[in-house]
Amino acid sequence: MTRTNPDVTEGAPTRQETGKSLFSIAWKQFLKHPLARASLFILGFLYLLAAFADFFAPYPENFLNAYATFQPPNKIRYRDQDNRWVGPYIYQMTKSIDMQTFEEIWTVDESRRYPIKFFVRREGVRERYVPFPVNLIPIGLRHKLGIKPWATLHLFGVDDPSDRTKLYLWGSDDVGSDVFSKILFGARVSLTIGIVAALVSIAIGMIMGGIAGYFGGWIDELIMRFVEVLAAIPDLFLLIALSATFYPLNLPSSALFTLIVIVLSTVGWGGIARTVRGQVLSLKERDFTAAAKAIGSSNGRIIVRHLLPNTLSYVIVVLSLIVPSFILVESVLSFFGLGIQPPATSWGLMLSTAQAFAGVTGLTERWWIYTPGIFIFTSVLTWNLLGDGLRDAFDPRSRQ
């Protein structure tokens, strides 16, 4: 089980230095951290790919091709038989099965070249897409407002008038989907589910911790008792049991995404609440709280405007450490068949599907379907390094 509450900066001082703001100092510190800087760059690139997945991916998310399951990656060629430069092209590949050895044999048909074109348009009804960031607006609202900006442009695609030849840059999977396209679409779920769930956890954790720490007394007792109860129930149980509850409802992918977020944040908020409570307990003894009270600010205002912002540096660090753990937890849910469901996809779902259907033999023969593993690895690693960098940046003792 991955631990979702890295209380590493518990009690990190948040005193405001005179002159420069905490954040500008932190930013300067952060820039001195080469691994964190590189991580920020890589993550930025991954999020960019996710945002414009429709444009970068040659095929739509629900693309299937039952006749080319587990096709190895197409070899991209640039020169013809006479070694003349003709630009990138591929040959068509067809599958047959040797009934003696049961090997799948892919034959390359060299009779015709299928050139790869850049900035192609695909006008088909199912291939049009709503570009980022308009696709963030819920469909209902979009219809109401009459926004219909369809886009048809893709970065690249194979030029085949009959549309029978498919370009599998990174091979195809068990339903003949393009692994490359699926990874880009899966990035949307995998990279955002962690952030959204972390934000929700932090919001709940901060509010609960803030209330408990500020008011004390029976409210504190009640909230902290509940946190204790959540801590007493193993995370894996809560995750699986809650998911198993929602799963049979057969919900659409978007609702499932929300539910996974709810499940993850239910598991994740307790530790944050406890730390925030501790910080608020010490902050409320400070002068500025007394001053705010003196001028008659309401309790809610004091919590929201004065106490919580002072825990912000802690929260930023926790966010960057919780996100990767949620990315991993999402893959664990998929391993148990309780994560995102097709036709939507995520890296965790792709990896666990690969494990279930190609398994131990596929690892050598169909290595390309395990590509999502590399992406999970990269994103978890970089988020963690980013978190380390942020922690050092916000922690005055760690400064260089």
Added chain:
Amino acid sequence: MFAFIVRRIVNLIPTFVLATLVAWIVIEIAPGDFATQFAFDQVDPNKAERIRSVLGLDRPWYVRYLFWLRNLVVEGDLGTSLTSKGSVTALIVPRMTNSLVLLLPATILTYLIAIPIGVYSALRKYSLGDRVLTVFSLIGLAVPNFFLALIFLALSVQWFQANGWFLVPTGGMTSTDYSDLTSFRQLTDVAWHMIVPLIVVVTSSLAFTTRIMRGEMLEILGQDYIRTARAKGLSERVVNYKHALRNAIIVIISTIGGILPGLISGAGTVEFVTGWPGITPLFIRSIFAQDVYVIMALLTILTLLLMIGNLISDLALALIDPRIRY
């Protein structure tokens, strides 16, 4: 001190009841019940209904919860598994033991590796070594455990097919001739089977412990008494290792109570893929089958252990930190 312990234990009771109640409700709100899995029966269409009434699943959930709680408190009875019809204790104890057999060495090994890394990283912060070790400790974390275990499984198969003998076993906890071995050979047999799951578990938990250790060291190195020690002219070595490290380890030890339930709550997906007969597969299967008594028994034990662990932590802290008095 004694009064404190008593107060803590009394305080545990509502937490315990609430935790089990929450868990019970979570299981109950899932659609269907244990008998649902028998609805699809080609020869016996009434099976699901019959089982439901025999097991009393048609009674309201709170009645069953209260019965369960009463049996637990009055008779210390954790109940009967709906699936295997036998005693829940008999079902879970061997599997918990198996998980412990894996996780105890794994935890110790994690600390043995993570503490030096954390100390080194804190003392040489921002050095090349610090960065390399930080990345190293993150590698195992960043690969999902089930996938890492699969890679080892494939390697084991490949090795056997190439060489005709096993470098690491394909899974399980013991060899088939285990009961015929001498006790020393039994020990080495289990150790051999443990290699792969141990690597997966240790690498995945390394980053967490390293990070805590590094943080603690940095925190302590910034404390006044360290500065005082330095000012007194003590050598860097003595300051770092005698004062700082000792205090950092004390803090780590004081959190040790918190890992107690983790030792038997199972190693997660790795137990599936490496065939380690731990508690996780039983746990997951029970959740899917809605075998509520198995789940509740597990939660009961884990909750109790968590509370005992926290108590131990508090007591340990009180013993090592003279400022804390109860």
Added chain:
Amino acid sequence: MHRIVVHLFVLASLTLAVSALAQSYQWPAEYAPTLKQGGTIQETTFGDIGTLNPYLTSSANETAIFNGVAGPSIVLRDWAGTRSFKKADGSFNLYWGKEIEEVVPEQEFIITVREGWKWSDGVEMTTDDVLATYTIVGDPEVESNDFSCSVVDEEPVEVEILGKYQYRVRLAKPQVNAISQNECVTTNGLMPAHIFMPVYEAQGAEGIKTMWGVDADPSEIISGGPYMITEFRPGERLVLEANPSYGEFVQAADGSPIPGPDRWVVTVTEDQNQELSRVVTGQASFYWPTTLDQVRALREAVDGGTISGTLNANIGPDTLVDFITYNFNNTDPCKQAMFRSPTFKSAISIMIDRNALVQAALGGLGFPAKDWNNASAAPFDAPNLDPFDFDPEQGVAMIRSLGFTELDADGVLMNPETGCRVEFDLQFNSGNERRGQEALVTSQTLAPYGVKINPREVSFEIWVNSIVGDLDFDETGARTVDYDAQIWGLAGGDVDNPNFDNGLRINSNLNSWNKSKSDVEAWEILMDRLTVKMADTLDLQERVAVYNERAALMREYLPMTPLISPAFHIYTDLSGLWPLEALDANSIESPYRPGGFREHLASP
């Protein structure tokens, strides 16, 4: 041999029973269970063993394993010949039974059992054990998996003990293959009365349920079969060793000791990769691969010399047939009219390229289906039916003839008068890759012809409720799941009587297309009647004729649209144990216990 005799002598004097000369059973010559002598049989099983009580098993895996431990059955299935409890000449294949007198055909029997057969603790098996088994299995509180066998038409099966070795069984009404009802109670295990009855009398069903749990000492567990449990490690393995007394009452045709192998080790796995890894590294004596990948991995390991057994791949169809059923109670009137129309269903059926399904879903290792049973169920495999045509043009013409004459903006056929479109969801159970592929390929093949099928993966619960869920009698009148069409399948019914009356009768629980009692088509009534008739037809040939008649009716009205069957494969290193000519999906029986069916687990 000496040791055993002494052992028995001691026990016999203890129980004060004078052991009669054992009336032993001799394997027929065509069974060769003794080719392998000594050594260990290794097997993997999926999912943990929850009990050591052979009479309370909750899963097919456990039943298969404990077959080697449970008491003997009266008759056995002749898996190399008729596959029935009866021989070709109509007489029973007796095992523990010495003689069976059929007092009333297929209803009442007087059964005489062989004398001198012993439990592994030396106590003799008698009709006391039969009575105990009926008493305990017939108590619903015990939750035995065989409870339904002890009841016919809600009347308990009557058992009357006529003597130490003779009893009478009477069913409430004649039934095809009535002896199987008796067998069902005793096949999964004749119980040792001297162990079970004292517990049952003292503590009732609760006492039985706590007997021989996973914490039981294996030495307490009495065996009546070829093997005894000697070790159990939860979640890991079960070790069985040869039962020395078994060889005294069961003998091999060539006189060699039985059972041959000394040990039988069953390893528990929870993960299919784990299981496959064990098989390809020589840690399993037999295995039934189900996917192309598994077959290939085994072929590679066998050819590479890593493992020593033989892989018999692609030897006929598995017992499983996948098919599509449509929801006649759909709340959308357009869809309901489509789904009830035989023309529509026939059109879709001939537009499906079953060979492409076999290629895509099974990598070529499968067979197109023409009926809901296949060749493995012979003679109940509808020889009167031809395979389905693949003729999409003809299919489109048929759909057009129903009024769907125009294409709409999305290229889907529609009826200009009613506005109905030829579009429906096709659901399959999550995690079933084969069915997923079937749905995908079907959807892709039909799309260019203006038939829009949306493949839909649903959870197991939804999938089950689509089959068994009743009509809601609230204002909507919808079913528990208001689905459109669904792929499911059936595996291996009764060899003697694959009647499927809880699926093909009106309003039966596995009738997934029409849950209404009143809103039924004329052909459904006819099918219901033929199903009743089949259950009442005691003669095999006549029953086959009724089956064929019903199959022709089902072909015309297509309550189920058959798709494909996966092929059956078996890997084993117990060479010759299963003669190749006898190998098919219905003949995998325990080589050491007559009648002990080792179920390979094709999911429904």
